[in-house]
Amino acid sequence: MRVYEADGVTVRLDFFRHMLRVAVLQPGVPLVPTWSVCPNADEVPLNGRDKLSVDGFSPETPELTEDETRLSFALDGVRFSIEKKNLRISAETDRGVLYRDRSGLAYNFAGELGRGSAHFTERFSDQRIFGLGDKCGPVNKANRRFTLAATDSMGFSAAYSDPLYKQIPFYICSHAAGSYGLYYDTYSNGTVNFGVEHDNYFEPFNSIRFDEENMVFYLILGSPMEIVRRFSAMLGSIAPVPRWAFFYTGSTMEYTDADDADARLKSFVAQCEAYGIRAGGFWMSSGYTQIGDRRCVFHWNTEKIPDPKGLAAYFDAHGMQLIPNVKPAFLTEHPLYKTIAENGWFLHDPDGTPARFPFWGGMASYLDFTNPGAYAFWKECVKRQLVEKGYRHIWNDNNEYDVPDEKVMAHDFGRPIPACRIRPLFSYLMARASREACVEMGETAPFNVSRCAIAGTQRVASTWTGDNFTSFEELRWNHKQIMTMALSGFLFFGPDIGGFAGPQPSEELFLRWLQYGVFLPRFTLHSWKPDAPSTMPWLYPDRMDAVKRLFDLREQLVPYLYAEAERCRTNHEPLLRPLFLIDPACDPESDAFLVGERILACPVFDEGATAVTVTLPHYGAWRLRGDGAPHPGGEHLTVPCRPSDLPVWFENADCRM
Secondary structure (H helix, E strand, C coil), rough: CCEECCCCCCEEEECCCCCCEEEEECCCCCCCCCCCCCCCCCCCCCCCCCCCCCCCEEECCCCCCEECEEEEEEECCCEEECCCCCCCCEEEECCCCEEEEECCCCCCCCCCCCCCCCEEEEEECCCCCECCCCCCCCCCCCEEEEECCCCCCCCCCCCCCCCCCEEEEEEEEECCCCEEEEEEECCCCCCECCCCCCCCCCEEEEEEEECCEEEEEEECCCCHHHHHHHHHHHHHCCCCCCHHCCCCEEEEEEHHHCCCCCHHHHHHHHHHHCCCCCCEEEEEEEEHHHEEEECCCCCCCCCCEEEEHHHHHHHHCCEEEEEEEEEEEEEEECHHHHHHHCCCCCCCCCCCCCCCECCEEEECCCCEECHHHHHHHHHHHHHHHHHHHHHCCCCCCCCCCCCCCCEECCCCHHCEEEEHHHCHHHHHHHHHHHHHHHHHHHCCCCCCCCCCECCCCCHHHHCCCCCCCCHHHHHHHCCCCCCCCCCCCCCCCCEEEECCCCCCCCCHHHHHHHHHHHCCCCEEEECCCCCCCCCCCCCCCHHHHHHHHHHHHHHHHHHHHHHHHHHHHHHCCCEEEEEECCCCCCCCCCCEECCCCEEECCCCCCCCEEEEEEEECCCEEEEEECCCCCCCCCCEEEEECCCCCEEEEECCCCCCC
């Protein structure tokens, strides 16, 4: 560790194996804890971990060369030089400059660059940028600008919408001299720029700005795959996913919004059994909580579902799980609203009254999960209203906490803070509370999912990519979004197959989406089509032969997916892998992708296509499924694939399934 003063701020450098941690600390400004960084551990303390803690890291003690103006050292064979007064960090490999801060005003020391924190780094002309959670557009994010925030973006475009549901300020920069990763340990809003912004007085730069006054970031060294592993390991243990969750899981708002919800849900079981479709469970949308037309979390509408325990037991008897939807906002009409308000468990205005926001057709207040009383209250509700009734797995939804007003305060475990500074943190704490409630009630393998997520949510929940839109164009952009998410430490995730919002998928699009979806960890059809039938496996009865073959293939793949997920979880590796992550010669925008080590999936995303063209990774040999002849790495070939066919996929010939 090295600490010194520079232009009125404190600079702290920590040297770890494969990474450098840099802290720029403003005088008199408390440092917000971290709930993300948790190396070699299962969880952080509920009230957070010291952001400068070294627990769990592997420290390095590089030989330092230092004078009044400069500090030099080497990590992982990378040579570092730091101008101390202005904190200009540069790093070189034998191939050239790997990383360098901008030559002037690289950091916001004393408000020269406005409020909050700022960091400007040199932009290389050949740079490729990967990561940032669920960000849309091409896999390579170079020449883009993004908002650092999370929001409810129902019906988003996976080509250009921003922001979306995740807030994960981690990315990889690759260019001729090598690759490095940057992770900024913050929950505040901001912007990230990879070449959109230009300034005549400075060389080309990348930048990040965010509201938090202190800045702590990690510079991670290695190849792209090594960087992903090291970032994931830094976040701690990934929650295991039960085997049943890899089977098809159904979902639609239509069933629980219906007046006869109990019968509609049971009809799902009957339909699956009639068609011979193996299902692991059903995602139970929030209609079961309705009082009139309002959704009141933890309330059971017994006119729709007369016997909640009996319904859970029915699904369990048929080998399926029900995963109920819960939301962190309580409408003012909610029967529990007064109790929560009187206890001070909501996010609140300066005078202590609950802050109110539009939410699902009414006004509501958000539960403050940084208040220990509110946290315990939520756990008790999950236990009594859900787990005791047989619902042992939780769907944490609508938890983006769109709270922009700086006057709205959170308890923050006795350290009051504007809620807007830690908005996405509430989603993690919500998911953590839900998981703990299930574990404390005896569930050994709770399957928890959270729509909003920060780095570290992997320890308590899986996720999905949100309320996407139905079209052929969106199918390909959803794939690019999935390849981006795969680099952010998450293992089990996927899109709503068939699209959530928008028109009903055509027969061709429906089949192509299923061909793609069978290779994704989360194999869920989910939709809300008010003017059309929901997207269920039996949407097109005349196509059920083709659909059944695809669902049978998924069932056959489950043992491989489950085993690979466990291996990847242990090794902190992504299960889904864009080809460039393993083979740098491959196009980052390739439609083909790896599923674990053995499977190369080659989906069809173009309307009217009858074949798929793929360039195999430039290593090993690949055997087309159903064809005994291996093809050498790097071969370019076209394989027929109609919508009614099974998808095209190859096995690594050196590690047969």
